[in-house]
Amino acid sequence: MDSEATEMEEKKYIIEKSQSGEFTVPSDMGQLIEDEDQKREQSNIPQASFNFINSIIGSGIIGMPYALKQAGFPMGVLLILIVALITDYSVILLIRGGNLSGTKNYQDLVRAAFGFPGFVFLSIVQFVYPFIAMISYNIITGDTITKVMMRISGVTETNILANRYFIICLCTLLVTLPLSLYRNVAKLAKASLFACLLVVFIIIAVIIRSTDMHIPPTEDAYTFAKPGFAQAVGIMAFAFVCHHNTFLIYGSLEEPTVHRWSIVTHISVVVSFIATVVFAACGYATFTGFTQGDVLENYCHEDDLINAARFCYGVCIMLTFPVECFVCREVIENFFFQTAQPTTTLRHVIETVIIVGATLGISLATDCLGIVLELNGTLGATPLVFILPAACYMKLEEGKVYSAKKLPSLLIVITGAIVMVIGFIMAVLSPQGCSHGKEMSYCHANDVNATDFSTFIPSTEMLASSTVASMVSSTTPPFSNFSSLGP
Numbered sequence: 001m002d003s004e005a006t007e008m009e010e011k012k013y014i015i016e017k018s019q020s021g022e023f024t025v026p027s028d029m030g031q032l033i034e035d036e037d038q039k040r041e042q043s044n045i046p047q048a049s050f051n052f053i054n055s056i057i058g059s060g061i062i063g064m065p066y067a068l069k070q071a072g073f074p075m076g077v078l079l080i081l082i083v084a085l086i087t088d089y090s091v092i093l094l095i096r097g098g099n100l101s102g103t104k105n106y107q108d109l110v111r112a113a114f115g116f117p118g119f120v121f122l123s124i125v126q127f128v129y130p131f132i133a134m135i136s137y138n139i140i141t142g143d144t145i146t147k148v149m150m151r152i153s154g155v156t157e158t159n160i161l162a163n164r165y166f167i168i169c170l171c172t173l174l175v176t177l178p179l180s181l182y183r184n185v186a187k188l189a190k191a192s193l194f195a196c197l198l199v200v201f202i203i204i205a206v207i208i209r210s211t212d213m214h215i216p217p218t219e220d221a222y223t224f225a226k227p228g229f230a231q232a233v234g235i236m237a238f239a240f241v242c243h244h245n246t247f248l249i250y251g252s253l254e255e256p257t258v259h260r261w262s263i264v265t266h267i268s269v270v271v272s273f274i275a276t277v278v279f280a281a282c283g284y285a286t287f288t289g290f291t292q293g294d295v296l297e298n299y300c301h302e303d304d305l306i307n308a309a310r311f312c313y314g315v316c317i318m319l320t321f322p323v324e325c326f327v328c329r330e331v332i333e334n335f336f337f338q339t340a341q342p343t344t345t346l347r348h349v350i351e352t353v354i355i356v357g358a359t360l361g362i363s364l365a366t367d368c369l370g371i372v373l374e375l376n377g378t379l380g381a382t383p384l385v386f387i388l389p390a391a392c393y394m395k396l397e398e399g400k401v402y403s404a405k406k407l408p409s410l411l412i413v414i415t416g417a418i419v420m421v422i423g424f425i426m427a428v429l430s431p432q433g434c435s436h437g438k439e440m441s442y443c444h445a446n447d448v449n450a451t452d453f454s455t456f457i458p459s460t461e462m463l464a465s466s467t468v469a470s471m472v473s474s475t476t477p478p479f480s481n482f483s484s485l486g487p
Helices: 002-020 045-056 059-071 073-101 106-153 164-180 185-212 229-240 243-251 258-290 304-336 345-363 369-396 407-429 460-472
Strands: none
Touching: 045 185, 045 243, 045 258, 045 304, 059 073, 059 229, 059 258, 073 106, 073 229, 073 243, 073 258, 073 369, 073 407, 106 164, 106 243, 106 304, 106 345, 106 369, 164 304, 164 345, 185 258, 185 304, 229 258, 229 369, 229 407, 243 304, 243 369, 304 345, 369 407
16 A cells, blocks of 8 residues: 555656656657747648658658568568557557656657656667668668669769769768758648658658569568567568657647547558558569569569659659658757757757758768668667557556556567667677669569569579578678579
């Protein structure tokens, strides 16, 4: 009885402190105000859903065919469903936890549940995930836009328009940086709608190519499960994570209630799940064992339909970039300027330029997307999706840990911890290579759009043996067998 009374007193104290302002730090709503005298623009349910879908379908979807390769096709599809369900459940848990603790952002929620150590841990994770996501966005921009420019202008790889460093810098200066300087996430609703429409075209393009690119599958293409399932879950969590944006978009919603937010969440997760499964299945079925971290790298450079998809995805990614920058900026404000006045224009600009500039510099140093998705998925997305929302709810909700009400949350926490540890170990011990910029042998067919490529590449048995040999060799990356097929 004494322990229960103590727990009730702690929760009462947390709520009182939150309401009195002692726990209050610059909230999502407060940081998005451009002018204190002006009413902040808000989103209705469709607009909030577009922003949320755009947050989910970021760079992660491009790596989902690769996740199926890592997990095995049937197991991979099942895991996508499980991750989607956990995402839906945990996102709503966040808002419920916020209501229980009287907090208005993710960091305050974790602080109310686990004190300052929890606040520090969440701040690190919540900053690292979108920060690395923005790096991946720049990598994808460099991969996609350069090939489109080469195809449109007919320039060679030595031309500045085909230089990924130049393209990434140009897109940053002209698109992502100006959009990131917005203060109100609701202003990005139209851009998010446009980005969602672009994703539809990309999925259609991948579906079409899955029907007319007849590349023989590798021997183990449709094995039920493979050892890389933990890394695959990390990539899937990376694709579905939106928890760092949850309070941000919830705060922009007209009449924000748990019921209205549940509608936004269900719509967003269902649409994202359908888009992800279709894209992943069609992309993987086309290339099976040779699927790369960025599946668009598998397609031929002269494929005009895919080049259009590349351009659309590059634009989509650039429109998603600012949403992640909003989160990084919010974390900085909450962590370093808790007692400061509302963000000044100068501080807002300085923070934005530093964040965008840092992601730009790092993205220029690497061009391999697979390892970026794996590490960010296991270390960044898994705590945000699996561990922290469920742990906060278990801490703040009344009742024993093993009660029926808390049991789903307990299982999610345990699953997340296992995935995080195993996924990180596998990613470090079994890193996957990539063949960035190399064109596959089947692309030398006269008609790359509707050709039986079995005459241009080795038999299935030869492909399988080549893959095994490359993976056994300690000095040869798993994808180096492409080079043996000829440029």
